[in-house]
Amino acid sequence: MSGVRLRTLWPVLVASVAFAASSPLARLARPAHPIVIACGRVAIAAVVLAALDPRGLLRSALALSSADKLRVALAGTLLAGHFGLFQWGLDETSLPAAVALVSLEPLAVVLTAWGLFGIAPRRLEGWGVLVATAGAIVVSRGAGEGEHRLFGDVLVLGAVVLFGFYIASARRLKDALPARHYAPLVYGVAALALALVLPFLPARTGVEIWPLPPHALVMITLIGLVPTVVGHTLIQIAARTLSPSIVALVCPAETLGSIALGMLLLGGAPSWIEAVGAAIILAGAAFAIAAQRSPARQSA
Secondary structure, eight states, X not given: OTTOOHHHHHHHXXXXXXXXXHHHXXXXXXXXXXXXXXXXXXXXXXXXXXXXSHHHHHHHHHHSOHHXXXXXXXXXXXXXXXXXXXXHHHHHSOHHHHHXXXXXXXXXXXXXXXXXXXXXXXXXXXXXXXXXXXXXXXXXXXXXXXXXXXXXXXXXXXXXXXHHHHHHHHHTTXXXXXXXXXXXXXXXXXXXXXXXXXXXXXXXXXXXXXXXXXXXXXXXXXXXXXXXXIHHHHHHHHHHHSOHHHHTTHHHXXXXXXXXXXXXXXXXXXXXXXXXXXXXXXXXXXXXXXXXXXXXXXXX
């Protein structure tokens, strides 16, 4: 990374801050139901990104083959499940635990690529999986302290697994759609999928589906604009000019930033066991990121 100048790194740095704002803003959106938050963020992102090039988006959508349209629907549904489970898990556990566990996403991508495409992980990626898994176990040991609940941890881990499958499905569309059209289409499908779930959500004390208080609407709008539109767009820019190892730094940076913003805005410091588990997970993610520098694959 020594040869990478700050002016080339700025998209990753800004995206990290944008993504880090997501979890604290979601907490501030209470009493909105977490599925409403997930639906609102992708709906807002879809509308904003579609408005940038509506004619081009329509042409790209109409030009898709039937198979690619099904792939877009699958990717959007998987993304809906990812956001829905993460927002719900965040609501059911502590913020430090949720954002620590979501750092497992790069490793979920590695394992999914191995399972579905036979792309064996590099040696360092394998070590990253083992270390990060140990960190996830440590984080789960903190369940029962404060807001930290094992049920919420499980929901977040489900979101991590779905993210791996989402990335796998998105790979099949990289040549079918330009990035600027892929994002609004998939976000739109995700918003529709989550909206279809809303009428069937069970009533929960202290949680509202509609109408929402003004502050919740503002927070959901900010989540849609800052981490989803700004963060997503900048990562797309970074991915076209920087190495995967540099772009992947957004994940541990998001975790650390979310914990810091959570402490600043919500006053919730992580417990010692959450802090230790988060550090171990970040070390595992670091192994996976470092592995991106090696061009050769290791046999499993």
